[in-house]
Amino acid sequence: MxxxxxxxxxxxxxxxxxxxxxxxxxxxxxxxxxxxxxxxxxxxTPKNVVIAGIDALKKGLTKYTPARGIPQLLDAIQGYYKSRGITINGRKNVIVTPGAKMALFQGFLSTIDAGDDVLLLSPAWPTYRVMIRTVNAKPVDVCTESNYTLDEEALKHAISRTVSALVINTPNNPTGGVLTKENLRLIYDLAMDHDFVVFSDEIYETLVYDGFKQTSMLEVDPTMERTLVINGMSKSYSMTGWRLGYAIGNEETISNMTRIQQNTTSCATSFVQYAGVEALNGDQSxxxxxxxxxxxxxxxxxxxxxxxxxxxxxxxxxxxxxxxxxxxxxxxxxxxxxxxxxxxxxxxxxxxxxxxxxxxxxxxxxxxxxxxxxxxxxxxxxxxxxxx
Ligand SMILES: Cc1ncc(COP(=O)(O)O)c(C=O)c1O
Structure with a gap:
């Protein structure tokens, strides 16, 4: 055997x-x-978040939740983006997952076909490459200049008819470099012109220095025509072990991902989702x-x-x-x-x-x-x- x-x-x-x-x-x-x-x-993990998780356990909130996530958390995610001037419909554009990794994997499974080329703005977190190969697609590196500075010509040069997606990650693991709003606009225009999807991993968006403000891909593609944003609580709220992430995208993508979640993990852990509500709605200090x-x-x-x-x-x-x-x-x-x-x-x-x-x-x-x-x-x- x-x-x-x-x-x-x-x-x-x-x-x-x-x-x-x-x-x-x-x-x-x-x-x-x-x-x-x-x-x-x-x-x-901040104390108020831990207490919210314990309270949920004590209240017996330990059963399956809707596959997409509890409504309170979907609304909290909507509220978080609204506070940044970004309008999404939490009940339609969001899926809560056991960690951002799972959101990414569901996103890749639901949008990429075997044989597709997927561009990776690199240096890139190794997990992207492994997941892309797992869905039988081919990762293609598009190298940035020092500190993740976008090389426009290299990106344009890498686009071909077999490219179905581009993965970006700002702030970036491993360089800590960032993409600017202008970079994201250019990426969106290219995605529109050449018909590919942009996976924008924004998990480090709150960890920025020197007064820099990270633009979300949702600000340049508000209707999520070409964008799937990946985010989560692991880094911003020091919640790596809780496993809580989410994706934001158009209704078709989110409902496809929901079908995958229904048939795999069922949902993110119930009481962890309540802790996530407190993370987003509670004290941010x-x-x-x-x-x-x-x-x-x-x-x-x-x-x-x-x-x-x-x-x-x-x-x-x-x-x-x-x-x-x-x-x-x-x-x-x-x-x-x-x-x-x-x-x-x-x-x-x-x-x-x-x-x-x-x-x-x-x-x-x-x-x-x-x-x-x-x-x-x-x-x-x-x-x-x-x-x-
Ligand atoms: C770029 C990037 N995205 C996503 C993740 C995973 O996040 P999560 O813990 O929510 O699965 C990591 C973790 O190291 C990461 O570096």
Missing amino acids: DWTSHTMERIPESDTLKMFDLAKRLESEGKKIYHFEVGQPDFP SIAAMVKEYHARRDEITRLFNEIEGVSCVSPMGAFYVFPDFVKYGVSSTTLAELILKKTGVCCTPGLAFGAKYDSHLRFSYPVSLAEIREGMAKLAQFLPTLI
């Missing part, structure tokens, strides 16, 4: 988790590890507090990287990643990441995971205290120059 389907050939192990496993092994041997590999906030802290960490990690010989690190406008370039070291990102981990205990993710062109980069995720950042960077500052 062969237990492994052909689909599994298209689903590799996560490079981030490979590094994490190696780090855990070293940790169990007593080595001090600095965890810069995993992309999850280090802050606790925790976001500002997190952003303030991330901002200080971003400044520190960028400054410290740029002090190391041969390293070039752009200061990103959003998310909680930096993606420094180690091209002067002349080794592959996988070799360099493993070497750094073994010699210094600093764990990061090889750039190759984010696209073939990024093998001279490493991704460092900075939901780590300032003290750990300083200690980890001091280890790197000691070790790295020995390699040049």
Whole structure:
């Protein structure tokens, strides 16, 4: 009996988790590890959100919910966008899912056909590539310039008749770079002219610095003619383990995704959805507090990287990643990441995971205290120059 389907050939192990496993092994041997590999906030979930989840449990709200999500949460999502001047109909344009990952996967399944080409503005989060391959389509990288700056010509050049979708992610994982309103307008015009769908992953939209305001793709495509927005609570409300995400799109797409949800996960976890209502409707001060802290960490990690010989690190406008370039070291990102981990205990993710062109980069995720950042960077500052 062969237990492994052909689909599994298209689903590799996560490079981030490979590094994490190696780090855990070293940790169990007593080595001090600095965890810069995993992309999850280090802050606790805000108390009011936790209490709302517990209250829902106590009230016995533990049954299946409508596949699309509880009406209170659909309305809260509508209200959140209204507060930003964006009009959507929560009951028609939204589906709540167990994490943004599931929203993405349902979105890909419901819109992409086998054999399609799907453009990925890269460097790109590896999950997109795996999901696109899983639905039997082909991911095609469209490389950006430094710090996720849109290369208009490269994008226009990549569009062909077999392209059915483009995936964008702003603020971006792994660079922390952002797309501007003008970039999004251009992308919308191209999508209209060449008839493709735009998956806009906006999960880091609240984590922005230096006064930057992230435009949503919904602002340039308010009727969602070509857009499916992916969002969720994991990053803004430090709720990674709760698994709560959502998608916003036209009625046809959302009802297709609802059919997938009905036949797979049924719904997002009932009491978690009530916590999500509180996250969106309750006190928002925790976001500002997190952003303030991330901002200080971003400044520190960028400054410290740029002090190391041969390293070039752009200061990103959003998310909680930096993606420094180690091209002067002349080794592959996988070799360099493993070497750094073994010699210094600093764990990061090889750039190759984010696209073939990024093998001279490493991704460092900075939901780590300032003290750990300083200690980890001091280890790197000691070790790295020995390699040049
Ligand atoms: C760009 C991007 N989108 C989506 C997600 C996943 O979000 P969720 O935890 O809601 O599935 C991540 C998580 O790392 C991410 O980096």
